[in-house]
Amino acid sequence: MLQLGQECFPEDEQQTIEELVKIFEFLMRDYEFSPTPRTQHPKSHGYVEGEFIIEKNMSDQFKVGIFSNSKTYPMWVRFSNGSGFSEDGTFQSDMIGDIRGISIKLLGVEGCKASENSAPNEQDFIAVNTPIFFLKDAKSYLDFFPIVNGIRDGKIIINPDGTPKQIPDKLKASYEAIAYSLPLLNGVRSQVMSSPLEANYWSATPYKFGNTAMKYAVFPHIEGKKFDRETAEDQTNYLREAMTKHLAEKDAYFDFCIQLQTDVKKMPIEDPTELWDEKESPFIKVATLRIFQQEFNSQDRIKMDEKQSFSPWNCLEEYRPLGGVNRARKIYADMADFRNNINNA
Ligand code: HEM
DSSP: OOOTTOOOOOTTHHHHHHHHHHHHHHHHHHOOOSSOOOSSSOEEEEEEEEEEEEOSSOOGGGOOGGGGSOOEEEEEEEEEESOOBOTTSSBOOTTSOOOEEEEEEEESOOSOBSSTTSOTTEEEEEEESSSSOSOSSHHHHHHHHHHHHHHHTTSSEEOTTSOEEEOOGGGHHHHHHHTTHHHHHHHHHTOOOSOGGGOOEEOOSOEEETTEEEEEEEEEOOOSSOOOGGGOSOGGGHHHHHHHHHHHHOOEEEEEEEEEOOOTTTSOSSOTTSOOOTTTSOOEEEEEEEEOSOOOOSHHHHHHHHHOOOOTTSSBGGGOBOSHHHHHTTHHHHHHHHHHHHHHO
């Protein structure tokens, strides 16, 4: 019988992770972009400075790690698009539906780290604009790559009901393995985002938290009218424009919330395509993100963004990443080193 916060490890997991690393390194070597961007979430809408303010008077069950004391930490935040490039080799337009990310880095965080790869004194929280991830496990990523490439190159044609109209024999097994993920991915991509500062984000994958596990989410404070992309001066990059206009005038705020795992079956650790129902366990606010009013489009800031790296494994042992998808994400540190080595060569 599984316990709260307990993981299950498939036998061939390490081999899957090594194959993923080879694919990502191949992609980065192949880029014609300079500097070489991240393989995932390459397009940034802004790398911005702020502070992370822990709530006062929290219930004891949330007083784990940094949430034990009402302290304020210096913070950097990066907002991004998940997908890569258009056919002309530029970053994909923001007008095309996509997964959008928020990467949060707290500085000056003391404590025991979750892995030897964890950056000292840093705590990262990484989230996307969907409460579930579209892949069940790391192995699905290996099948996913040839299928999305096949769809992009026109070798695979999908019917409106999701069944394949045309598919090469050698890709049939991969398609069947990840057919479940395509409607999930299309669901996120069909959302329209007004501004990165006006969106909800979720960790989608679970993390250790005391005697149980948690997922986290980041919800914006929205005042007044949302940004209207139809009025943008540059629609291709309207998400950066929306942030630029907002932060030229005022600070931006988000609530940082935690959802505890209360049921091992209804809230599984190993399958992030399963939604943890908020009726079962609600998200509770534990901190406020305050992003300062600022100008962030300078060349210096853009260079800092390119060199920076975030990882779910940049974290305290108290919030050890859980589940197969998160275990595979140990590769972020190596991927960032690989990309920075190419860029420094
Ligand atoms: C097996 C699953 C996954 C793999 C293999 C993977 C892989 C990667 C890689 C290689 C990077 C670029 C790292 C770098 O060069 O610095 C990245 C970035 C990112 N990933 Fe994942 N990812 C996975 C799952 C997820 C999940 C579940 C989320 C949901 C929160 C997510 C959100 C992000 C975000 C927001 C970034 C941008 C980080 C930044 O701003 O630097 N990924 N991912």
